[in-house]
Amino acid sequence: MALLEVEHVYKTYKDATRSLTVLNDISFTINKGEFVCLVGPSGSGKSTLLRMIAGLDRPTQGEIRYRGKPINGVTDKIAVVFQSFGLFPWLTVMENVALGLEAKGVPRPEREKIASKYIDKVGLDGFEEAYPRELSRGMKQRVGIARALAMDPELLCMDEPFSALDAFTAQNLREEVLDLWLDVTLPVKSVLMVTHGIEEAVFMADRIIVLSKRPARVLADVKIELPRPRNMRDQAFAAIVDKIYSLLF
Amino acid sequence: MDVVPLPPVGIGMVLGLLEMLEDAEGREDIFKLARGLSLELDDIEPVIEAAVLLGLVKTSNGDIILTEIGKDLLAADINGRKAILARQLEGLEVFKEIFRLLNSTGKRSIKREKLVDFFEQSMSDEDAEQLFKTIVDWGRFAEVISYDPQSERLYLEQAR
Numbered sequence: 001m002a003l004l005e006v007e008h009v010y011k012t013y014k015d016a017t018r019s020l021t022v023l024n025d026i027s028f029t030i031n032k033g034e035f036v037c038l039v040g041p042s043g044s045g046k047s048t049l050l051r052m053i054a055g056l057d058r059p060t061q062g063e064i065r066y067r068g069k070p071i072n073g074v075t076d077k078i079a080v081v082f083q084s085f086g087l088f089p090w091l092t093v094m095e096n097v098a099l100g101l102e103a104k105g106v107p108r109p110e111r112e113k114i115a116s117k118y119i120d121k122v123g124l125d126g127f128e129e130a131y132p133r134e135l136s137r138g139m140k141q142r143v144g145i146a147r148a149l150a151m152d153p154e155l156l157c158m159d160e161p162f163s164a165l166d167a168f169t170a171q172n173l174r175e176e177v178l179d180l181w182l183d184v185t186l187p188v189k190s191v192l193m194v195t196h197g198i199e200e201a202v203f204m205a206d207r208i209i210v211l212s213k214r215p216a217r218v219l220a221d222v223k224i225e226l227p228r229p230r231n232m233r234d235q236a237f238a239a240i241v242d243k244i245y246s247l248l249f
Numbered sequence: 250m251d252v253v254p255l256p257p258v259g260i261g262m263v264l265g266l267l268e269m270l271e272d273a274e275g276r277e278d279i280f281k282l283a284r285g286l287s288l289e290l291d292d293i294e295p296v297i298e299a300a301v302l303l304g305l306v307k308t309s310n311g312d313i314i315l316t317e318i319g320k321d322l323l324a325a326d327i328n329g330r331k332a333i334l335a336r337q338l339e340g341l342e343v344f345k346e347i348f349r350l351l352n353s354t355g356k357r358s359i360k361r362e363k364l365v366d367f368f369e370q371s372m373s374d375e376d377a378e379q380l381f382k383t384i385v386d387w388g389r390f391a392e393v394i395s396y397d398p399q400s401e402r403l404y405l406e407q408a409r
Contacts, residue, residue: 123327126389126406131398136386138261167286168265168296175268176327231272 001068002029003155003190004053009062011048022048024215026062030155035181035191037201039244040211046194047159053192054080054157066155076104079153083160085140087132087147093119094128097146104151118146121180138169145177149186156181158193162200174203178228198244202237203230210247220247251371252343255383256295256302260334260390263300264322267315270306271323275315282313303337334391344393347384351394351405361401 011023022045030036038046051057053064055074064071066078079100087096094115101111119128122142132140141161148156161177162170181191195201201208202224210219222244226236270277283293297313300306305319315323322333338344350367351357361381368377385403388394395404 121327123331123390125331126392126395129397129399130389134385134396134398136259136261138259139386166262166265166292167288168262168269169259170265171268172261172265179326233272 003032003067004030004192005063005065005068006049006053007063007065009049009052009059009064011045011052011057012060021215023059024217026211026216026218028209028218028221030190030192032189034206035178035204036193036207036209037205038192038194038209038211039196039198039201040216041213041248042196043214044211044216045214046196046211046216050080050157050159050192050194053155054078056080076100076151077153078155078157079148079151081141081144081148081156081158081161083163085132085137085144085164087140087143089132091131092128093124093130093132093135093143093146096132096143097150100147100151115146115150118149119143121149121183121186122146123176136169137165138173141165141173142176145180149180149188152187154187154189156188156191158191160194160196163196170200174200178204198241199232202226202240202244203232208244210244212248222247252346252368252380254372254376254380255341255343255387256299257379257383258295258299260387262296263303263305264330266296266300267305267319267323270313270315270319275320277313279308279311279313302341303334304340305337331391334387335393338387338391338393343380343384344388347388347394347403348405351403358402358404361396361403364403 006026006028009023009026010021012019012021026049038049040046048057052059053071055071055078066075091099094112097119098111098115101114116128119125122145124139124142124146127139135143162173165173180186181188193204205224208222208224210222212219224240226240230237269282279297297306297308301308304316305322307314307316318333318337322330325333350364351359365377365381368380385396389396392406395406
């Protein structure tokens with residue numbers, strides 16, 4: 001059984017006089033063990049689709065299923081990392097990471113133990129009592145990642161997680177996210193990452209789903225069979241990036 | 250002795266630079282690196298300067314080259330990287346001064362204000378504040394110091 005099934009999904013926004021279809025019959029699946037990137041032009045509804053998968057929004061038509069069951073709201077099997085980090089400025093790193101666990105009713109000693117484990121995994125040991133205002137953007141995103149992992153998700157959804165970072169920090173975090181995904185001690189089975197960076201998608205993904213511009217449809221579902229670790233300077237890498245661009249232009 | 254400012258960049262940027270150099274097989278023209286990232290000199294220079302200061306790269310004739318320490322860091326896991334960075338920070342004059350100050354208090358800690366005042370003896374107020382932020386960023390990541398924002402105290406993590 002596929003972990004996630006997106007089946008004939010449409011999303012249309014309507015007001016009194018107009019309607020705008022953003023997603024136009026989107027179907028794909030994500031299997032256990034896959035790192036999938038969703039790419040497409042700005043405004044193609046990638047983030048909207050991700051929010052629906054995470055249970056934060058609903059399709060106008062169609063269905064999204066997780067392990068065969070329709071998604072009707074947030075589930076603790078799916079966690080999200082946001083482009084703008086989404087940290088609460090009045091909470092410390094520890095409190096931000098443990099917040100979801102607190103909402104689940106996990107007792108404080110246990111939730112701090114779990115949060116500490118993931119704070120360590122993302123390299124922020126020593127920052128537990130820091131507030132977001134003290135952190136660089138890269139460190140804020142590490143907190144976002146730790147917070148998502150602390151919920152023990154099976155599917156990690158990432159919405160343009162590196163777009164708000166400088167080029168160097170983004171490259172550093174890309175490598176570390178791949179290391180985390182390959183860490184067999186973590187429960188994360190699959191990743192769905194939205195990005196507008198084709199090179200980034202080819203660097204990270206096992207499969208790339210290419211959306212057209214709005215109203216978006218699936219142009220292609222491309223398997224990336226490059227061995228890991230990948231090098232953006234390799235000719236084979238460049239050939240695949242070129243192939244994805246040629247699907248869009 | 251006079252303390253000089255550190256390049257005002259986060260440690261994550263230095264790690265990212267090293268990752269990029271690894272892809273380039275350890276050596277690259279700096280102009281190509283800048284061009285590829287659409288960066289100006291002001292953006293790239295402090296990151297390179299920080300990496301040189303930490304002994305992770307060297308520069309020569311417009312090229313940037315990974316050192317053996319830089320290669321070791323890239324091969325290490327996150328905790329191994331922290332250990333290597335800790336060792337490199339301990340070799341920097343500004344960190345040696347900080348450790349001396351922290352040890353001299355007997356409590357192995359110092360108020361932010363006192364440390365910034367100390368830096369202001371050698372540089373502008375703005376540079377002193379920025380230096381404090383950079384020290385906390387690098388030192389905390391390498392786990393050589395910790396910082397309590399409530400009390401605004403900097404602490405030595407272990408005997409140094």
